[in-house]
Amino acid sequence: MSAVVDPAPAGLRARIADALWRRPGLTIFLLLTPPALWLGIVYLGSLFALLLQSFYSIDEFSGMIVREFTLKSYRELFTPANIDIIIRTVVMASLVTVAAALVGFPIAYFAARYARGRWKALFYLGVMLPLWSSYLVKIYAWKLILAKEGILGWLFETLHLSWLLEAYLSLPVLGGNSLSVSWTGTFLVFLYVWLPFMVLPTQAALERVPVSFLEASSDLGARPAQTFRHVLLPLALPGVVAGSIFTFSLTLGDYIIPQIIGTSRFFLGQAVYSYQGTAGNIPLAAAFTVVPIVIMGFYLWFAKRMGAFDAL
Structure with missing residues (x-):
């Protein structure tokens, strides 16, 4: 005796599928609602709570947070010591970004123009391999x-x-007892860790540059330097700017690398970690976190004008 299958569930699924097919707007709404709620509640909600905390202050005697609107934390943020932290971090992030562009552009150009087949696979493996290893292991190495x-x-x-190394370590700002406790060591590790984030967008942008443009420039009598300056670089610049978004922002917010390698001078991430954890001054820590948000807001606006988002 054969079993009787209830056709109702299949019919219900068919009606739901038919309704969604007839109303594509409803389908999009149902698909986007869960991630939109996650983005709005978890991400934007946490940013709003962070911004709200920055307008509170801490009682100097009891150490308790005073939940009254005030700009005290922002006044503390603009003291000379804290301004020094902000400038130091922005300068480091800028230098790392420029160095990553200078080092990464030739690598990306070789991969885009000359690497084929097995060599291109080796290129991707070489660029991505450092990203697969542990972050802390790389830093301690x-x-x-x-x-x-x-x-x-x-x-x-x-x-x-x-003698050359000792002479370099004796320099006032760049040196130290060794490279592992110097500003130079911090810079080198930042450059190593974030370099792949510059190479990959640059390589993607260079692959979209037609070879015929370079050949036409050469046929018209342009020297290689002129071809690079007037043809190749402007077309690849959105990819470089896209890579700079990653390298600049990641350097700006990192606190582990300067905590393990470098001097005792704070960067932005270390200041946030210290004020939020050790000192318990959450309002000042929140004010510090607003700084990279504002900086990256202007940076992303500039990157959008440069067409960087087309190369992401």
């Missing part, structure tokens, strides 16, 4: 490399160039 007894120190000693 660099700490060992840059230490006075590390590989780099051994290499300088083997080449009888220890």
Whole structure:
């Protein structure tokens, strides 16, 4: 005796599918509502709560948060010591971004123009491989490399160039007891960790530059430097700016690298971590977090005008 299958569920599914097919706006609404709620409640809600906290203050005697509207935290933010933290972080992020563009552009150009087949696969593997390893493992590995007894120190000693390294470490701002506790060491590790985020968008932008444009420029008598300046660079610039969004923002907010490698001078991320955790001054920590949000807002506006979002 065969079992009787109730056709109601299949009929209900068919009616729902038919209703969604006839109303594409309803389909889009149902698909976008869950991520929109997540974005609105979790992401934008947390940003609003953060902004609200920055307008509170902390009682200096009890250490309790006074939930009254005030600009005290922002006045503290503009003290010379805190301004120094902001300038130091922005300068580091800018230098890392420029260096990543200078180092990453030739790599991306070679991959876009000359790498084919197996070599292109090796290129992607070489660029992406550092991203697959542990973040902390990479930083501590660099700490060992840059230490006075590390590989780099051994290499300088083997080449009888220890005097050159010592001379560099004696420089007032850039040097230190060793590269692992210097501003230079922090810069090198930032550059290593975030370089893939510059190479990949630049390589994608360079692949979209037609070879015929470069050939036409050469046929018209332009020298290689002129072709690069007037043809290749303007067309690839959106990819470079897109990569700079990642390198600049990631450097701006990172607090682990300067905490492990570098001097004792704070960066923005370390200041937020210290004021929120050790000092318990949540309003000032919230005011500090508003700084990179404002900076990145202007940076993204500039990047959009440069067409960077087309290369993401």
